[in-house]
Amino acid sequence: MTTKLVVIGGDAGGMSAASQARKLLKDDLDAVVFERGHFTSYSACGIPYWIGGAVTDRDALIARTPAEHRANGIDVRLRHEVVGIDLDRREVVARSLSSPGGEIRESFDQLVYATGAVPVTPPWARERGAGVFGVQTLDDGAAIHAWLDSADFEVRRAVVIGGGYIGVEMAEAMVQRGLQVTLLEKSPQPMRATVDPDMGALVHEAIEKQGIDVRTDAHVDGLDLRDGRVRGVVTPAGTLAADIVVLGIGVRPNTALAERAGLPLGPTGGLVTDLRMRVCGDDGPIDGVWAAGDCVQTIHRISKRAVHVPLGTHANKQGRVAGINIGGGYATFPGVIGTAVTKVCELEVARTGLTSAEAEAAGYAFVTASVESTSRAGYYPGAAPMTIKLIAEKRTGLLLGAQIVGRSEAAKRIDSLAVAVWNRMTVEEMTALDLGYAPPFAPVWDPVLIAARKATDAVHAAG
Incomplete structure (x- = not known):
């Protein structure tokens, strides 16, 4: 029996869900994707670098074109905006933005809501x-x-x-x-x-x-x-x-359509889902309705609070999870820890876990430790300064968060710190991490290890 899947939104979350479900169900899936824009599966994070000239070809930001999706059996309809969802009749109402001429009604067995976010x-x-x-x-x-x-x-x-x-x-x-x-x-x-x-x-x-x-x-x-x-x-x-x-004031979940349809929103304004990305109300999952990407809220693994963290990394993972489950498999999305990196010209900025304000709001007593070091051995050409700050729980030394500001090769050190936060390591455990060393890549004491030692001292001093 063929399953009819309708996806609202043709970027990271929506297309990941459709592609994964199609991969599993093959010709037993009839997938239709409505996208109000001109593009699918693109890197929104790359837009500033295209505008600034670091990326010269706009199409380099597009991972997969509508034609490629159609060749894989997904009916992508560009410049179509969904204006209504009827859960009782199991159908969506859409209209063409390029050739007005009435409404289109499309029935569904499974619905993925992946409308992203809108600017504040x-x-x-x-x-x-x-x-x-x-x-x-x-x-x-x-x-x-x-x-x-x-x-x-x-x-x-x-x-x-x-x-x-x-x-x-x-x-x-x-x-x-x-x-x-x-x-x-x-x-x-x-x-x-x-x-x-x-x-x-x-x-x-x-x-x-x-x-x-x-x-x-x-x-x-x-x-x-x-x-x-x-x-x-x-x-x-x-x-x-x-x-x-x-x-650049910020974004909020694009959930006006979902709210009109009676789908449940959380305190962040994002759709509420379970671990399998099923939209959930007070009585449990809503049959056949899924959500992924910047329109949903998720759980922060450290604060245990509902958060809205609009990043393409999360959207792709959530869409994949929804698609696997629609396709008859089993997958879950376990939450986020807020890892992110960016750059301002030569300066790199990164964070993971909780900031001091977020740790305080979550009820933690904590200590902080900051260190200044270099990205390579000080004598090696190209060594650049960086500052690392760690936030650790006062009594246990649990790593709650980390931040990095520096230059060449600084920001990606946040990944080792993100792994430590994700796996609930203490700063004392981190002091023994077996990190790679060679003068072109790091000092003999990597800045992460120096910061962990200083944070461990702070935890011990705090008693």
Whole structure:
């Protein structure tokens, strides 16, 4: 008997689910994917690097085209927006965005909700003029690229609003394009939600050294829109001239459609799922309804709290889990620990586990330890400085979180720390880790080991 699968959203979570289910069920699966944009299976994380010029070919960001998915037996329908879900009739209602002409109704046995996230848009940004952009989809990236390449006028000044991941990455992209860049952040330091204030201060300093005008504790009152396009950003301190404005304020789960259908949302605004990625209400899983990606909430393995961590790594894993289960197998998604890396020009930033504020909110008593070291042996050419900070539970020494700010080859050291957090290691256990050593790659005492020793001393001193 053929299973009818409908997927809402054609990027990481949705296409991973459809592809995995198709792999298992083969011709016994009839899969239809509705995608409102022009692309499928692309790297949204790569958009700033395409805009900045590090990646020269847009199509390099696309892992698999709609044609490739169709060749594998998945009916991908681009520029189709799902506007309704009828759980009782087991069907979705969609409309074409490219050729309007009525509604399309598609029945399903299994439904995957994978609509991703949408940018947070404050009231002052809702009156859109040309030249004001969010950065959420490859369509957004294409629009920014076209605006920067416009022959109608010269784009010289950029204002990026928001100092989180997308904000600092887009600020770098604008610098790489030769623009004069101002970064506005409402908190005292950039990346405030990502790293502790002392580590954020290092990020702040490094961003300014790239020629970016960083303004913290900044507030925006509105946009100066004239002749149909943006001319500036209005702040209490005056209006900042701008030929392009990028909104990097954050994202929220794209769950308005799910809410209208009566699907359960959690405290983060994301869909509630079980370990198998089945959407769950108070009475348990909803038959045949799955969700994956930035539209869902998940559990943080250290704080045990519901969190919304919108990353492509999680979306792909969650989609794969849903697809395996739809295909008759068994798989689970065990939660997240918030591991992430980014860069601002030559500066690398990484974190895993909990920040100090998150550890405190979760009820932990903890100690912290920070060390400065180098990425290679100090005498080896190219050795660059880095700072590592560890957060450990006060009594047990359990590693709760870690942060790294540094230069060449610093950020990926977060992976060994992520493994330690994931496996609930103590900082004392970490001091004996058998990490690789050779002068071109690390000092004889790797910075991770030095930080673990210092954190162990802090735990012992705290009694």
